[in-house]
Amino acid sequence: MIAMRAMPLSRFFALVLAAGMLLGDGAAYAATKTPPYWASLSANDARMRVGPSLDYPANWVYRRRNLPVKVVQVLNNWRKIEDPAGTQGWMHVRLLSDTATAIVVVDEGDLRDKPDDGARLKFRAEKGVVGKIDGCKDGWCQFDVGGKRGYILATSLWGGTE
Numbered sequence: 092m093i094a095m096r097a098m099p100l101s102r103f104f105a106l107v108l109a110a111g112m113l114l115g116d117g118a119a120y121a122a123t124k125t126p127p128y129w130a131s132l133s134a135n136d137a138r139m140r141v142g143p144s145l146d147y148p149a150n151w152v153y154r155r156r157n158l159p160v161k162v163v164q165v166l167n168n169w170r171k172i173e174d175p176a177g178t179q180g181w182m183h184v185r186l187l188s189d190t191a192t193a194i195v196v197v198d199e200g201d202l203r204d205k206p207d208d209g210a211r212l213k214f215r216a217e218k219g220v221v222g223k224i225d226g227c228k229d230g231w232c233q234f235d236v237g238g239k240r241g242y243i244l245a246t247s248l249w250g251g252t253e
Contacts, residue, residue, distance in 0.1 A: 129251035133188035139180035143169035159250030193250025202241025206231030
């Protein structure tokens, strides 16, 4: 026979809270937003399904962490998302993050040292490059691609620029 000892209630709640933080439970965050809203992929391997359950088959597997997506519908812990190509499907909330990201949609996006067309060109980002957004104002977004930062026209991006 195995002897069991009762766990204090405060310790139990602390363990539940810690488990939620370790699992990256985005349900609390996502429950506060009303679609449509921007999100990004939090996993390197994220499956889009044809319906809001693990019982539905996966129709796409994304292998691109931080890829921006638009959440268009919410059903419990499932989010119907739209990817940059316009494809829609369902993804579990734990695969999504509230990190603001965007993808370059023009052939070459100029990143400048100031939000101005005449500012010094720092570098160019090719179509398909994904980066983090640190804020947008007056048609310009501060864009960070692997630590390289600059200002890019919001019209050059698809993602959380609003």
